[in-house]
Amino acid sequence: MKDKLSAFWSGFKSKWGSLAKNLRIFIITAIAVVAVGAIVLTIILNQKSYTAIYTGLDSEECSQIASAINDLGVIDVKIGTDGSISVPSDQSDNIRMQLSIQGYPKSTFNFxxxxxxxxxxxxxxxxxxxxxxxxxxxxxxxxxxxxxxxxxxxxxxxxxxxxxxxxxxxxxxxxxxxxxxxx
Known part of the structure; x- marks a missing residue:
């Protein structure tokens, strides 16, 4: 196994050395671009989109609604400094309906x-x-x-x-x- 690996490495080094300098730079650049692109794509695809379900709430009602959302089994809640509550977009309609059944929000409209x-x-x-x-x-x-x-x-x-x-x-x-x- 070690002999095969050393034979492969020596063959790779000899072929790599025989390539023109511009071609080696191009290959390294292409590999780097593909790696960076894969990392960026992974980060973008793993981000969740959020929807604000309520805006203009006071801090007390924000905490009450966040607690009610947690009771529904959703732990991913963002509370904004402007009195807004955001939840994952794919769950926003269901959460808004469940909260309206519970009588939330009490101080502002849902629109x-x-x-x-x-x-x-x-x-x-x-x-x-x-x-x-x-x-x-x-x-x-x-x-x-x-x-x-x-x-x-x-x-x-x-x-x-x-x-x-x-x-x-x-x-x-x-x-x-x-x-x-x-x-």
Whole structure:
């Protein structure tokens, strides 16, 4: 075994020495690039993505919610200095549903529409549309956490607001839900 190893090493050294200097530099560089690429790819693929499920909480409620999340069996919880709680993205919908069943959050709403997509120049109509879209999304995610439901679709139709004193056409808001159930 030792003879084979020494024979291989001496053969490698003689072939390596016979290569041009530029070719040796290229081979070493290529091996280094592949090794660094493999390390970077490993690091990137092993990072978890997190989703903020609540924002704007006080420190006391943050600790209560973090404790409730730990009671659900999720130990990977990040609490931000701005009062936000983040959990792994693949579990965020289920955790949010379980916490809402327990009555959390108590001091703020579960909607982050004011943080995403609403700016100083947004009109009231844009705010209303985004709020309805977010409500639809939250309802779909909540319904999808039910084990018998494969997928759901929620459409909320809000009637136009007529600000007339005498109105004969009072429409109610409507919600349509389509469920795809598991077998």
């Amino acid at each position: 982050d529409v004011w943080n995403n997509g609403i700016g100083i120049w947004s009109t009231d109509t844009e705010k209303k549309v985004l709020q309805i879209q977010q409500l639809q999304t939250h309802l779909m995610k909540a319904i999808n956490t039910i084990s018998a439901v494969k997928n759901s679709y929620v459409i909320i139709t809000m009637p136009e607001n007529n600000n007339y004193v005498i109105s004969t056409n009072d429409e109610e808001p409507r919600v349509s839900v389509k469920l795809d159930l598991r077998n």
